[in-house]
Amino acid sequence: MAFNPIDVKVISMPKHVVERVKTGVPGLDDLLNGGFPKGTTVLVTGPTGTGKTTFAVQFVYRGAELYDEPGVIVTLEERAQDLRREMLSFGWDLEKYEREGKIAIIDGVSSIVGLPSEEKFALEEGLNVEGFLRYVYRVVKSINAKRLVVDSIPSIAIRLNEEKDIREVLLRLNTILLEMGVTSILTTEAEDPKSGKISKYGVEEFVSRGVILLDLIEKDVELKRYLLIRKMRETKHAMKKYPFEITEDGITVYPSGEIY
Template sequence: MIGKYEIERVESGIPGFDDLIQGGFPKGTTVLVTGPTGSGKTTFAVQFVYKGAEMYNEPGVIVTLEERAQDLRREMKAFGWDLEEYEKKRMIAIVDGVSAVVGIPSEEPFVLEGNINAEDFLRYIYRVVKSINAKRLVIDSIPSIAFRLREESRIREVLLQLNTILLEIGVTSILTTEAPDPSRGRISKYCVEEYIARGVVLLDFVEKGVELKRYLLIRKMRETKHSMKKYPFEITEEGIVVYPSGEVY
């Protein structure tokens, strides 16, 4: 409850995480998942869509701008996630945003053209979402949008357009970005992403003795009461697990 009205929630499918955000993401919100390389951003995002289909019967779209769709499918099988199974059922759609850029032919059903502009990119994502009546959307990642569109100087404008469209069509969305230096407060590549998103989740590492431990911090989540503490999480054989009652770093 926030004030006197109840917020409809979308469960993340990530064990332990929803305990930190009053049961799930506010429905229709846009959440930025940020962190350094190797922190688990892609796994977090794909888990959100895959578990949405598997556990909650909610279709989802994954826009992959950093690796080919076939590579993403193969990597996710390490967690026992058969993305192709749900693609056949039209519960998941994967948009290949890599092949055309690097000049590799693609047989994927959803492929972004190599010379697409920002407006066409947004229209295409809108059409794919509508084609399977998606309730969840992942775009991995924001820096790759800027690189792909060759319009880095317009990234703030493009992100504002994107956020407006996502709010209009009502999907609950995760956008990923790089955090260059979280310890110094740099939690996004362009320093604008966190202001546009309605929620911000930071995945990072902390030194504990002679090893690195992963932690999660919810920097912002509108319409939600949440802790500002750092919580441990692991990437297990079945995906990400958050420990809300574990040791707080």
């Protein structure tokens, strides 16, 4: 039988294309094939003062400023007004975008310390897990947020009235975030990442689809900042420590820099 090329069908399966969300951190998207996978939950962890809050706020701020994506910041460690003031040192005027309905800050601090809150969005005292999740859900929907930050996980545990298994709380949070379709950053503490323990409770990294570690390393009696992508599902990424800086413009990562 003569060979008929029409009989030969080359079936090429279309590759699943992962939609990416720009991180807003210069240098970082290059290390992530263009950004975080859309809808993913990323844990940003590290010791104190390594830039976790700055990283998280930068993600939401640049989202509103550069990509027209509304974002919600749940601040559980510092009052919304303190966060706004601190972020002004990077030239980030959160209030401007709050007025435009592109950013919403949920103040989770004022009520527990007994201070009156003038905030539009504030968590009431004595909230349980369901109440907390429901409130966040409502605010996300109200501004049609595409980005969300919760700073920080250890403060959720302290903030909530009910003593619940933190893993269960995180699983619920993660499920609700996936349902909302937002791309999220959760921050947590890692006192000494070199010991191998990269989160406070040791469970945060399991419910997150991505983990980014911010840390310091000593070099010639000077501490240098570095960033490590520990995991990022659906993404081919290097497992290298990259230098980064915090300047008056926020965080910049140097993909071709060396930390040693």
